[in-house]
Amino acid sequence: MTSTSLPSGLARLNASAPAAARAALLRICASTAWADRVLAARPFAAPEELYAAADTALAALTTHDLEEALAGHPPIGRPRPGETASAREQSGMTRASADLKAEMHALNQAYERTFGHVFLICATGLTGEQMRDAAAERLRNTPEQEWRTVRTELGKINRVRLARLIEEGTMSTGRTASVSTHVLDTGLGRPAAGVPVLLAARAGRTAGWQELGGSATDTDGRCRDLPALPEGTTHARLVFDTETYATTRAAARRDAPAPEDGESGSPAFFPEVAVAFAVVPGEHYHVPLLFSPFGYSVYRGS
Numbered sequence: 537m538t539s540t541s542l543p544s545g546l547a548r549l550n551a552s553a554p555a556a557a558r559a560a561l562l563r564i565c566a567s568t569a570w571a572d573r574v575l576a577a578r579p580f581a582a583p584e585e586l587y588a589a590a591d592t593a594l595a596a597l598t599t600h601d602l603e604e605a606l607a608g609h610p611p612i613g614r615p616r617p618g619e620t621a622s623a624r625e626q627s628g629m630t631r632a633s634a635d636l637k638a639e640m641h642a643l644n645q646a647y648e649r650t651f652g653h654v655f656l657i658c659a660t661g662l663t664g665e666q667m668r669d670a671a672a673e674r675l676r677n678t679p680e681q682e683w684r685t686v687r688t689e690l691g692k693i694n695r696v697r698l699a700r701l702i703e704e705g706t707m708s709t710g711r712t713a714s715v716s717t718h719v720l721d722t723g724l725g726r727p728a729a730g731v732p733v734l735l736a737a738r739a740g741r742t743a744g745w746q747e748l749g750g751s752a753t754d755t756d757g758r759c760r761d762l763p764a765l766p767e768g769t770t771h772a773r774l775v776f777d778t779e780t781y782a783t784t785r786a787a788a789r790r791d792a793p794a795p796e797d798g799e800s801g802s803p804a805f806f807p808e809v810a811v812a813f814a815v816v817p818g819e820h821y822h823v824p825l826l827f828s829p830f831g832y833s834v835y836r837g838s
Contacts, residue, residue, distance in 0.1 A: 545702045546586065550579040564697040565690070566608025569601045570594060583702050590698055594691050599683065605690055606653045611644040612667050613637050625659045625696070627750035630732050630777065632664030640664070643671040650675060651682055658692035660749070713765050713815040715772050716822045718758040721785075723828040727757025730784060732777035739768040765815065772815050776825055778832075779807035805830050 542550070549557055554575065561571040573593035580586040597605070613629045629640060647655040655671050662670075674682060715735060719728040734750040748763040765772060782804035806827075811834050815821055822837040 542581075543583065543702045545700075546580060546583060549586075549701065560701065562608075564701065565594075565605050565694050567597060567601045567605035569597060570605065570694075583699075586698060586702065587695060590694050591691060594687065594694065597687070602683065602686060602690070603653060606656055606686070609654055609656055609693075611641075611648075611654055612657065612659060612671070613640045613644070613664075625693070625749075626667075627732075627734055627747070628659060628662050629664040629667055630734060630750055631747075636664050636668060640668050640671065643668060643675070647671055647675060651679060653686075656686050656689050656693075658689050658696065660693075660696050713769060713772070713817055714820045715762050715765065715774070715815075716759060716820070717753075717762070717774055717824055718756070718822075719753050719776065719781075719825045719827055720757055721828070722826050724785075727753070727755065728781055728827060729753055729755045729757060731757075731781040733759050733762070734775040734777070735762045736773040736775070737765050737769040738771050738773075739766075740770055745773060767817075769815055771812055772821065773810060773812040774823060774825075776809040776811075776827070777807075778809055778827060779804040781827075782829070806832060809834075 549560065552560070557578070558571050558575050561574050562568070565571065570590075570593045573596065574586070574589050577585075577589035577593075580589070612626055613632070629637065632640070644655055655674070657667060657670055659667055674685060677685065717733060719731045719733075720726070721728040731753040732750060733752060734747060736745040736747045738745050746766075748765070751759045751762050753759055809825060809827070809832050811823060811825070813821065813823060813836070823834055824837045826833045
């Protein structure tokens with residue numbers, strides 16, 4: 537594979553200054569030992585070489601290194617505001633019921649008391665129920681068994697994130713469309729960070745919606761890494777979890793007024809905003825949301 541045929545993200549990783557490349561790798565895995573070993577293996581002639589270097593680096597990690605890597609992962613169901621990778625990977629829990637989220641929270645706490653570190657699982661593609669069941673089952677492991685499982689799950693997560701890094705910057709093709717968004721809090725006059733966003737697609741007006749995964753807005757209010765639309769998509773749908781954002785914003789303000797919604801206790805009049813729109817292959821669709829406590833608007837931007 538020649539340098540001109542490399543995926544754009546991999547070519548950038550090869551060409552970046554060491555500090556920039558190391559920072560990108562640490563966003564994938566917070567272990568400095570892992571990032572340094574992968575960095576030392578540059579340049580990569582193909583994605584398979586990067587994956588192999590990542591697996592070799594993972595196998596060499598000590599328990600201390602694994603603990604450092606785990607510190608970069610939030611508990612399941614509680615991604616940190618603006619942490620888009622974790623929010624996207626845990627999207628199966630984003631739409632879970634309040635009872636299921638409470639179960640997961642209790643299991644997270646029990647797991648941390650038992651093993652002394654966060655419960656780690658490659659959550660991409662898993663439902664909230666599957667994550668909960670996995671946590672309950674792994675509580676029966678010995679510490680030695682669990683460290684082996686943690687290493688395996690971390691390897692899966694690293695692979696998912698590396699695949700996204702490799703193709704970073706790839707937009708729509710002649711056979712697919714792509715979607716991006718950003719959210720502006722017009723009540724505060726600034727970008728809305730930490731808004732969970734779920735993307736779905738369907739092929740035809742009568743077809744069912746397929747959830748593709750999600751992300752969360754960064755400190756600029758942007759979702760830069762929503763999943764690609766599959767071939768054959770005719771309609772896309774963005775669902776913004778505005779209630780989670782409003783709740784977090786209210787909790788962060790010391791002088792936050794009491795919720796006016798007496799029945800739900802929610803600070804958001806609109807708990808979510810769902811926007812469906814038609815797409816055609818070869819186009820990119822940037823669909824921003826302007827949000828305030830009692831109103832919102834959307835439009836096709838550029």
